[in-house]
Amino acid sequence: MIPRNARTWQRVWLYLLLYLLIAGGIWVVGLCAWPYTVDDAYIIARYALRISRGEGYTWNPGQASDGVTGPAWLLPGLLAAALGRDPVFAAKLCGLVCAALAGVWCVREQVARSRGLRAAALLAPLLIFQPSLGGLGSAGLETGAATLLICVATSAALRLPRPRVVTLGLCAAALAWLRPELAPVVGLLLIRVSVRAGLSRSLWAWGLALAGVGTVCALRLALHGALLPLAWYAKAGGLVDGLHYSARAVPIMTGVGGLALAGAGAWLGQGRDRMRAALLGVHVLSVILAGGDWMPGFRLFVPLFPQYALLAAVGAERLLRRSLARRLCALAALLLACGVPLVDLGLRLPQWRASAASRDNVGVAIASHLRHEFKRVALVDIGFIGYASGVEVVDLAGLTDPAVAAMPGGHLDKRIPLAWLRERAPDALILHSSTPPLAAGDGRLLDLRGYPVEMRIARSEWVATEFRLVRSYAYAPGYHYALLRRIAP
Numbered sequence: 508m509i510p511r512n513a514r515t516w517q518r519v520w521l522y523l524l525l526y527l528l529i530a531g532g533i534w535v536v537g538l539c540a541w542p543y544t545v546d547d548a549y550i551i552a553r554y555a556l557r558i559s560r561g562e563g564y565t566w567n568p569g570q571a572s573d574g575v576t577g578p579a580w581l582l583p584g585l586l587a588a589a590l591g592r593d594p595v596f597a598a599k600l601c602g603l604v605c606a607a608l609a610g611v612w613c614v615r616e617q618v619a620r621s622r623g624l625r626a627a628a629l630l631a632p633l634l635i636f637q638p639s640l641g642g643l644g645s646a647g648l649e650t651g652a653a654t655l656l657i658c659v660a661t662s663a664a665l666r667l668p669r670p671r672v673v674t675l676g677l678c679a680a681a682l683a684w685l686r687p688e689l690a691p692v693v694g695l696l697l698i699r700v701s702v703r704a705g706l707s708r709s710l711w712a713w714g715l716a717l718a719g720v721g722t723v724c725a726l727r728l729a730l731h732g733a734l735l736p737l738a739w740y741a742k743a744g745g746l747v748d749g750l751h752y753s754a755r756a757v758p759i760m761t762g763v764g765g766l767a768l769a770g771a772g773a774w775l776g777q778g779r780d781r782m783r784a785a786l787l788g789v790h791v792l793s794v795i796l797a798g799g800d801w802m803p804g805f806r807l808f809v810p811l812f813p814q815y816a817l818l819a820a821v822g823a824e825r826l827l828r829r830s831l832a833r834r835l836c837a838l839a840a841l842l843l844a845c846g847v848p849l850v851d852l853g854l855r856l857p858q859w860r861a862s863a864a865s866r867d868n869v870g871v872a873i874a875s876h877l878r879h880e881f882k883r884v885a886l887v888d889i890g891f892i893g894y895a896s897g898v899e900v901v902d903l904a905g906l907t908d909p910a911v912a913a914m915p916g917g918h919l920d921k922r923i924p925l926a927w928l929r930e931r932a933p934d935a936l937i938l939h940s941s942t943p944p945l946a947a948g949d950g951r952l953l954d955l956r957g958y959p960v961e962m963r964i965a966r967s968e969w970v971a972t973e974f975r976l977v978r979s980y981a982y983a984p985g986y987h988y989a990l991l992r993r994i995a996p
Contacts, residue, residue: 548647606644680719752799764843
């Protein structure tokens, strides 16, 4: 018989091993996906560089704009730029650290709730085999930080009998400066604390949250006269887009079996488990209403993924205590919950690495060409090329330009008046095409299969008379860049 002290130390070491396993697993995935950086991360990096040089919160010289959805995520890049380091590397490292800490926080949450070693151990494969957690954590955006903040905020709100209201309020304020679409989740947590702890005790949480919302809204009003970030207006999709996005994301991220386990966790668990289920439902609804997202890995769902993993682990643990049939069902569901994301991981990582390799080769070549021969370029994919070249960029998607963001049309479909674009006087155009662009012998563009906003520009008389194709770049299968030079004033 093992003495009690010895058993305690055994459990401590086992939990530490779990911490290391989950953090290490997320790091391995993140490092495998490290070459991949989301194009929008370079937008943030360019803002950070310009601020560090004393050029203000600007995308182009003398044009203040709110092109960063989460202004708080400028901090890693600003710190790196101040030290003479690469702001993109700093953002990627910070994001991956936060993603790993979020995974560790899940195990801590299970330990704090005395769920037992088995429930905590069931978390490991659910978190490690999810490519989006580590892969998008190292992609340069604020996904990992938002995930960690949601974990801390949820633990603070669900702590009984006395929620940590100040911690919740600080997390809510930080999230207002990081990911505005998480506001419904934060609001539900605040309501929960108000009901359980009383309104008077929850005033600190509400005050801090409203302070965060108020200050970031004041910043946006000053920059572009609206309460929401420019990306909301530039990228806003419809309900159909949101439904399509969610219908693809949920089965892949949960493997369907994980969804069944999460349902069992909500049914068989405690009040905190049902609250987590409510948070997940509210977030799915908010993502649907927001219209989803274009980026790989379903990044909008990642911040709530640890809450799903906790709920699924509880469901699996409860079912494994019951009859043989339910145990077999639980094991099958767990296998699906881990297997489908694992297959997705095997498919996604090579794509991410190949995309990064192409960008490094093609993007650097284009940026070098622009930097030496042009002063102002108009394009849609502004991130990497804008960051690497440093030239003035006319943003055809409206992520950094309030005028374009307010124009009719959705993301990649802005109906930009040619008169407006001519006033901006770009001396180069970079247009995406799904097939190699065709040009006449004199370089006049004949055919291009790009985004709708690019197609309208490419087929205009203005481009036909004033621009000529300089070179086309094969970026990826079905993805080409056409560089056009302006030949007439």
